[in-house]
Amino acid sequence: MKASAPKPKWSDVSAMSSTTKSYWAQWDSLLIQDGVLCRNWENGRGDRCYLQMVVPKAKVPDVLQLYYSGCSGGHLGVKRTLLKIRERFYWVHCRDDVENCTSYAAVKGPQIRSRGALKLYNVGAPWERIAIDIAGPFPETESGNKYFMVVMDYFTKWPEVFAIPNQ
Template sequence: MRQWQSLKVSNDLLYRIYENEDTGPHFQLVTPHAMRREIMHQLHNVRTAGHLGREKTLNRIKARFYWPGMTDDVSRWCQSCMSCQKRKPGPGLGKSPMQHCTVYGPMECIAIDILGPLPTTDDGNRYIMVVGDYFSKWSEAYALRQHTAQTVADKLVTEFICRFGTPTRIHTDHGPEFESHLFARMCKLLDIEKSRTTPYHPQSDGMVERYNRTFGNDASNVCLGKQG
């Protein structure tokens, strides 16, 4: 009875008027019990849903649907998802101290990291180079056949710098491709400052490590979906 005033019938369907602080009021379809599992499956488990966490999955469902006890149902659904349990650490697990990086504008500092080796694609690629801007949090991923200094520098200049401009600083780990004479010369020619993560502690580059984990989770879930 408390929600009677927020209910509305349209085209023989029952809707609830939901007041969202960011987007304003919108209609949620009041969902019968028989449809709830399929809705949670479509908005969490399928390949395009991405196996997001409880809050993001709940917000997706709230945008279109409503039923009593929805928050608890979504929480249990995400906790019981086998793919999420395999790929994602629990609360407080897998976390390392992050290095604080203060920036005041786009391209003031970018981070670069290499993922791989991965299963070889049809094009012969086995590695992924991730480049992210600290200010905007914009990240891009580039497929590589190998991660030599020449390959990495060429991909960075032709695919990233030529499109977004020259960064003030590049932050990387201690990988040989980034510590090479060629990479140092590229930075000198383009007047780019070079900084490094803490030795044996790549998690100190928090932004790119977080992107790598998200990218790895999504890629793994896609592969698991294909196998299933």
């Protein structure tokens, strides 16, 4: 905003929101073009420079909708969607909004799948508690067995395996 107004003093901005402070820190990268607030941004590798439109918080859902549901959209994943958005738009906490987008989450599902809680069993003596599982089918033996029944003692971890003809 070099042409329109001088940069406010930190003492004027320090009591404001973190978003305001973030824009204040980027003051030299901001400019007004055709009545629209924009930001000059150089990508992480330093090989491209973009003029990004600064998006008001109220319009963020519209931009996300454009990238997820528009004809050029699609659910590309967080990284690629973020790269595409940053080619044209900017707002503070853009990454958080892309990661938490309900449209994205509905299609991609949870990133960390919760598993059932494992239970600890207190066992005080051998063969007090056992686990049994059936493995197979395997090639049939001469005695007609195709499966194995595996029995494991919880206390000693001792396995016993028995050949059986069927489940």
